[in-house]
Amino acid sequence: MTPGEELPPLTVPITRTLVIAGAIASRDYQDVHHDAEAARAKGSPDIFMNILTTNGLVGRYVTDYVTGRAGPKAVLRKVSIRLGVPSYPGDVLVLTGRILSVNERTIEISVVGTNRLGRHVTGTVLVALPSRTAA
Amino acid sequence: MRSVDDVHHLLKPFEGRPVAVSAPARDPVNAPMIRHWCEAMGDTNPAYAGPDPIAPPTMLQAWTLPGLSGALSGRTPAGRGSVGHTSAHDELFALLDGAGYTAVVATDCEQEYVRPLRPGDEITFDSVIESVSPRKATRIGAGYFITTMMRVRVAGELVGTHRFRILKYAPVSGRLTEKPTEPPRPDRTARPARPRPVVNRDNAPFWEGVAAHKLLIQRCAACGALRFPWLPGCGRCGSPEWGTVEASGSGTVYSYVVMHHPPFPAFDPPYAVALVELAEGVRMISSITGVPHDGVRIGMSVELEFIRVDAGWELPVFRARSEGPEGEVA
Structure with a gap:
């Protein structure tokens, strides 16, 4: 893992099930995430994925990569994301990442997620690497 | 406020x-x-x-x-949340x-x-x-x-x-994130009406002439110069006084273009737009009938006719003479 290295992209089909299951699993009952009629009444063409699900997908993308390289003890320290265009059912979200910095203890990775409308999410993630002496 | x-x-x-x-x-x-x-x-x-x-x-x-329960009842009800x-x-x-x-x-x-x-x-x-x-x-x-x-x-x-x-x-109606809709396709069976001419006191006698199947050319009352299209004053001497001369109806194609693009809803490209020189010497823009758009030629001899374009009004156009330009002004 070296700065500038690209992570393999992750393609996530945004199904209606993912949007709703993600909202409910995150205890987010805002109607725009599960009720298409209510979403349309608020000016959205359909329900859209909530930010907690985006956050969870970004975390999954990065930990899958880092734990695959550094072992299961690697753990998230910071996740900062900014949302751009929404993700609607039927969209395909493609997450890409690049290593920004690496040291003995941490690795920092930038993540971009795009769908047909443009950039859905941009963010940076800091992961603590397992130390050799402590669990 | x-x-x-x-x-x-x-x-x-x-x-x-x-x-x-x-x-x-x-x-x-x-x-x-x-x-x-x-x-x-x-x-x-x-x-x-x-x-x-x-x-x-x-x-x-x-x-x-x-x-x-919090989402349904707000944050104020009793309960742990x-x-x-x-x-x-x-x-x-x-x-x-x-x-x-x-x-x-x-x-x-x-x-x-x-x-x-x-x-x-x-x-x-x-x-x-x-x-x-x-x-x-x-x-x-x-x-x-x-x-x-x-x-x-x-x-x-x-x-x-x-x-x-x-x-x-405050949500804007008509979200930009909507999928773009197909632009409406022109419906050939319900073509929009042609644009109407602006008829005012400077050109009303011309349109009265058309209605009577006469093509009227303005003639300056002071210097006798013919002019077309119709204007309030003489381009040569400036006089506002004028009379009319009825065109004989004979003419030749002085120049033309063929319209392919952009399409205008009331028209069906390709079509020819001709500059016709009347036998009296003035020129007017019009359509050529009797030949396809690619059959129009400079020097072609044409004859005035009136066509009804929409219910209620007619236009002067020029029909290509079937014979060659013999006997006509070259």
Whole structure:
């Protein structure tokens, strides 16, 4: 893992099930995430994925990569994301990442997620690497 | 009259106001919620399963949300979700709802995780309104960015922080994120009417002539110069006095173009537009009938006729003579 290295992209089909299951699993009952009629009444063409699900997908993308390289003890320290265009059912979200910095203890990775409308999410993630002496 | 940005001075005092003080989470950190989350996200990280799992750190905010009963009844009803909550959030939202900023979208989430959460951890949290932006115009509508900062604790120990930014906005109808619709295709059976001529006191006698199947040319009453199209004064001597001469109807194609693009709804390209020189010497723009658009030629001999283009009105056009230009002015 070296700065500038690209992570393999992750393609996530945004199904209606993912949007709703993600909202409910995150205890987010805002109607725009599960009720298409209510979403349309608020000016959205359909329900859209909530930010907690985006956050969870970004975390999954990065930990899958880092734990695959550094072992299961690697753990998230910071996740900062900014949302751009929404993700609607039927969209395909493609997450890409690049290593920004690496040291003995941490690795920092930038993540971009795009769908047909443009950039859905941009963010940076800091992961603590397992130390050799402590669990 | 109040300006549209008027509410900002009412919003500003909310900065620094606590939303939650030592508010308890609805449930302790627990394995079933962790499992539901991992299933929804498709996250198979072994650290989140097994006999001693940690919670996915990105679940941090999920532990603090009120859940369905909170969403249905607001934050004020009795129940665990409302304990420790102030009225600041409800007041701020009521103010913005009342001003028309009724919709909410989350824009930013910045989380730091001090230590992993494990099943059994009892969470409390403090939340404060960090900032309220001035009114901003965005792609989805104008509104205010509201940033809150939350500190999450277990038994008094800080385990994580969560900075969250939302846009509270007035939705614009006709979202830009809609899929673009196909442009309407021209319906050949219901073609729009041709543009109508502007008839005024300077040219009304010309259109009266057309209605009587006469093509009238203006002639200056002072110098005798013929002119076409119709104008209030003589281009040669400036006199406003004029009379008319009826055209014989003979002419030749002086020049032409063939229109292919852009299409105009009332017309059906390709078609020829000709500059016809009348036997009297003036020129007029018109259509050529009797030949296809690619059969029009410079020097072609033509003869005046009137066609009815829409119900109620006619136009002078020129029909190509079937024979060659013998006997005509070259």
